[in-house]
Amino acid sequence: xxxxxxxxxxxxxxSVLFRVQHMLLMISLLVLAATGFALMYHENWLAAAxxxxxxxxxxxxxxxxSAAVFLMAQLVYHAFYMLFSREGKRELREVWLTRRDxxxxxxxxxxNLGMGNEYPRFGRYGYKEKFQYWGATTGVFLxxxxxxxxxxxxxxxxxxxKFVLDLTLIIHGYQGLLIFVVLLFWHLYIVxxxxxxxxxxxxxxxGKVEVEWLRQEHPAEYEKLKGEGVI
Amino acid sequence: MRGKVLATGIxxxxxxVALGFRTPADAKISLEKCTLCHGKPEFRKILVDGxxxxxxxxxxxxxxxxxxxxxxxxxxxxxxxxxxxQRPQRVTCTHCxxxxxxxxxxxSDAYLxxxxxxxxxxxxxxxxxxxxxxxxxxxxxxxxxxxxxxxVFRGNVAETCGRCHIEIYAAYKTSIHGVAVSQGIPDAPxxxxxxxxxKIYAHKDPKSTVFATHVxxxxxTCHASVSIMSKYGIxxxxxxxxQNSFHGVASGFGSRTVANCASCHGIHDIxxxxxxxxxxxxxxxxxxxxxxxxxxNPNFAVGKMHVDSHSxxxxxxxxxxxxxxxxxxxxxxxxxAHIFLDMYGRTRRLRGDK
Numbered sequence: 001x002x003x004x005x006x007x008x009x010x011x012x013x014x015s016v017l018f019r020v021q022h023m024l025l026m027i028s029l030l031v032l033a034a035t036g037f038a039l040m041y042h043e044n045w046l047a048a049a050x051x052x053x054x055x056x057x058x059x060x061x062x063x064x065x066s067a068a069v070f071l072m073a074q075l076v077y078h079a080f081y082m083l084f085s086r087e088g089k090r091e092l093r094e095v096w097l098t099r100r101d102x103x104x105x106x107x108x109x110x111x112n113l114g115m116g117n118e119y120p121r122f123g124r125y126g127y128k129e130k131f132q133y134w135g136a137t138t139g140v141f142l143x144x145x146x147x148x149x150x151x152x153x154x155x156x157x158x159x160x161x162k163f164v165l166d167l168t169l170i171i172h173g174y175q176g177l178l179i180f181v182v183l184l185f186w187h188l189y190i191v192x193x194x195x196x197x198x199x200x201x202x203x204x205x206x207g208k209v210e211v212e213w214l215r216q217e218h219p220a221e222y223e224k225l226k227g228e229g230v231i
Numbered sequence: 232m233r234g235k236v237l238a239t240g241i242x243x244x245x246x247x248v249a250l251g252f253r254t255p256a257d258a259k260i261s262l263e264k265c266t267l268c269h270g271k272p273e274f275r276k277i278l279v280d281g282x283x284x285x286x287x288x289x290x291x292x293x294x295x296x297x298x299x300x301x302x303x304x305x306x307x308x309x310x311x312x313x314x315x316x317q318r319p320q321r322v323t324c325t326h327c328x329x330x331x332x333x334x335x336x337x338x339s340d341a342y343l344x345x346x347x348x349x350x351x352x353x354x355x356x357x358x359x360x361x362x363x364x365x366x367x368x369x370x371x372x373x374x375x376x377x378x379x380x381x382x383v384f385r386g387n388v389a390e391t392c393g394r395c396h397i398e399i400y401a402a403y404k405t406s407i408h409g410v411a412v413s414q415g416i417p418d419a420p421x422x423x424x425x426x427x428x429x430k431i432y433a434h435k436d437p438k439s440t441v442f443a444t445h446v447x448x449x450x451x452t453c454h455a456s457v458s459i460m461s462k463y464g465i466x467x468x469x470x471x472x473x474q475n476s477f478h479g480v481a482s483g484f485g486s487r488t489v490a491n492c493a494s495c496h497g498i499h500d501i502x503x504x505x506x507x508x509x510x511x512x513x514x515x516x517x518x519x520x521x522x523x524x525x526x527x528n529p530n531f532a533v534g535k536m537h538v539d540s541h542s543x544x545x546x547x548x549x550x551x552x553x554x555x556x557x558x559x560x561x562x563x564x565x566x567x568a569h570i571f572l573d574m575y576g577r578t579r580r581l582r583g584d585k
Contacts, residue, residue, distance in 0.1 A: 057485075108576065111580070113576075119576065157524075157531060158530070162530060167551055174552070174558075175555075178559050181563050186566060
């Protein structure tokens with residue numbers, strides 16, 4: 001018995017389906033960022049090089065819109081999956097924002113600033129993961145709205161004057177930048193730079209995390225799984 | 232009596248001979264010989280198609296021109312006997328006007344540029360209607376470009392080009408540029424201002440200054456210059472705002488279908504937006520935008536056309552851009568602050584665990 005517990009023991013954190021969703025989401029967001037920022041920062045030599053790499057403005061646009069359609073399809077699929085599948089419903093309950101997450105955040109900040117004695121005990125998803133999830137989801141939904149307005153520009157302008165379209169273009173670009181910044185910095189921290197996972201949390205590839213990591217970073221989830229007899 | 236008459240006769244004859252020796256003999260003779268026929272005002276030829284070719288030319292024909300001191304056969308050098316039996320060839324200016332010529336004719340590469348141009352190519356291709364040098368510069372009445380009587384003087388260029396390009400001339404004449412040139416405004420462009428002088432290319436030719444993807448750059452030679460535009464109360468940012476717009480960016484990357492300056496403002500018939508005939512008059516904007524965006528409606532005219540999100544004059548667009556700018560910077564700073572705080576907290580946590 002002792003021999004077995006010595007090495008790291010793993011537990012599944014991301015099912016195959018979620019890993020696939022995460023991978024597709026990552027690919028489409030990167031493509032959208034590459035094509036979108038190339039237009040937004042067209043004066044930059046790197047952006048100009050990217051546009052040429054993408055085959056000029058016409059193909060840049062086609063690639064961008066194709067990736068956008070793919071992303072929106074994922075968003076719709078994800079919404080249905082989270083609302084109606086057994087696994088999705090369970091995950092949605094776990095990731096749902098509650099009052100506790102806000103309290104957890106304040107408690108964590110108090111602890112980090114040296115004003116509290118106890119760090120919050122996170123469940124399956126702490127406020128960090130939830131902020132990331134809801135931030136990205138809301139962002140993707142909102143940027144889709146402005147994107148569709150811009151794509152169907154002649155139809156949109158039946159109802160909207162030109163300056164609203166100009167405004168939409170500005171908002172669309174900054175929304176993209178905001179999503180990019182949030183995903184970049186948040187990922188950079190919680191799955192890369194965080195000392196417990198540095199250089200990378202491999203769950204997005206293997207689906208598994210160390211039980212010991214779970215015990216330290218998500219103690220409530222660890223106890224729950226232990227209670228269920230999973231570990 | 233007889234003696235007196237004879238003496239007078241000899242005197243007159245000597246006088247004529249003396250006059251004849253006073254000027255270079257062959258030149259004088261040549262001109263006189265030519266004007267023997269060409270000096271008659273009624274000397275003309277009726278062509279097969281009923282047109283009349285005026286062949287009248289005297290010693291006054293070259294007066295005031297840059298070739299004042301030349302004689303007929305300097306240019307019509309294929310005339311070697313008088314009367315000439317054949318119709319002389321069209322004059323070839325490159326006979327003298329080439330680099331390194333010994334005649335002292337002005338030296339330039341203009342003729343090389345001309346041979347490459349749409350006009351030169353047309354001539355080489357056998358188009359008899361295409362213009363040679365003399366069709367634009369004039370034949371006997373060639374004057375310096377700065378001379379207001381010159382066919383290629385700023386104020387006369389459009390009319391000269393218009394002799395062949397008559398519809399374009401009509402459109403240009405009442406455009407803002409045409410009116411400005413006729414008012415003598417020195418910065419306003421005539422035909423050559425946009426199309427070039429000798430190296431004029433067809434607008435479908437990628438070498439052309441008015442090729443779809445070159446239009447913006449060509450207009451911006453004047454319209455991006457604050458020093459020129461401020462004289463006439465025209466905004467110089469229009470070029471930059473275009474280049475940053477979707478149309479401008481796409482054009483910059485080589486799209487030929489996307490709108491350039493001329494797509495919206497017109498080509499030869501550019502008018503100020505206040506003019507009801509202007510393509511960019513708010514009333515005409517649905518039709519103008521509708522050329523590419525089928526179903527364009529008056530909503531296309533609601534709002535500024537050349538928008539700069541970095542300029543306060545853009546109002547809500549400027550403030551929205553600023554809001555997002557600071558929101559993004561703020562988010563970034565908050566995230567970084569959180570990263571450092573949380574790592575610091577974690578270190579404390581682990582220390583506490585020990």
